[in-house]
Amino acid sequence: MMRRWSLTFLAVLVLLTSLAVSANQRKSKGRTTPQLYASLCVACHGADGRAKTSKGKFSHARDLTDAKWQEDVTDERIFNSIMNGRNVRGNMPAFSDKLNEKEVESLVSFVRKFKG
Numbered sequence: 001m002m003r004r005w006s007l008t009f010l011a012v013l014v015l016l017t018s019l020a021v022s023a024n025q026r027k028s029k030g031r032t033t034p035q036l037y038a039s040l041c042v043a044c045h046g047a048d049g050r051a052k053t054s055k056g057k058f059s060h061a062r063d064l065t066d067a068k069w070q071e072d073v074t075d076e077r078i079f080n081s082i083m084n085g086r087n088v089r090g091n092m093p094a095f096s097d098k099l100n101e102k103e104v105e106s107l108v109s110f111v112r113k114f115k116g
Helices: 001-029 031-042 055-061 067-072 075-084 101-115
Strands: none
Touching: 031 101, 067 101, 075 101
16 A cells, blocks of 8 residues: 555656656747847846846846946856846846746856956
């Protein structure tokens, strides 16, 4: 009896894990990191990362080229800000419903390139 429950639990666990992975993969549409940045970030942060756009100024978007910020902020914090949004300085939306973890990790690396 115990063995049957263990096998059932294992089967359910495998099914749930595969569903979670599948859902995360469905979010990805084969978009490159520059395409992701252009479609989701440029309106506020600008193509150059300086947040000089009208929407960026209105929402107090982060200047991604700020050397002090780049030095102080961790990759984990950037990742969490992209996934969960931030309402501290302005109105950074959450993108967890649009991006998978791999895409967010690639955006973190992309943001680091603004360090200059």
